[in-house]
Amino acid sequence: MRFTMATWLFVSLVLISSFIQHSFAAAPASPPSPVPPSFCDSKCGERCGKAGMKDRCLKYCGICCQECKCVPSGTYGNKSECPCYRDKKNSKGNPKCP
Numbered sequence: 001m002r003f004t005m006a007t008w009l010f011v012s013l014v015l016i017s018s019f020i021q022h023s024f025a026a027a028p029a030s031p032p033s034p035v036p037p038s039f040c041d042s043k044c045g046e047r048c049g050k051a052g053m054k055d056r057c058l059k060y061c062g063i064c065c066q067e068c069k070c071v072p073s074g075t076y077g078n079k080s081e082c083p084c085y086r087d088k089k090n091s092k093g094n095p096k097c098p
Contacts, residue, residue: 040065048098050075057098064088064097 040062048057065071068084079086079097088096 035066035069040071043071046073047071047075051098060096061098068097 044058044061044065047061048054051057061071064085067088068082070082070085072078072081072085085097086095090096
C-alpha cells in the first residue's frame with residue numbers, strides 16, 4: 001500500500017512539474033525590426049562614393065546593410081567593424097558585400 005501511494009505521488013509530481021515548465025516557457029522572440037532605408041542609403045552612399053561601378057556597389061551594399069544592419073565606415077576596407085558584412089559570401093564563395 002505504501003509503495004503504491006509513493007509511486008502515485010512520484011508520478012503526480014513529475015506530471016505537475018512538466019506542466020509548470022511548459023506553462024512558463026518563454027514566448028518566441030519577435031523578428032528583428034528592419035533597418036530604415038535612409039540609414040542604409042546614407043551609409044552605402046558614403047561607402048560607394050568612390051566606386052567605379054557605383055550603381056552595382058549601392059545595390060549590393062544596400063542588400064548587405066538590410067541583412068547585417070551595419071555598414072563598415074570609409075569607402076573601402078574596415079570590414080572588421082561589421083563581421084556579418086565581412087563574412088557574407090555569394091554562391092561562388094566570393095565576398096558578397098562591397
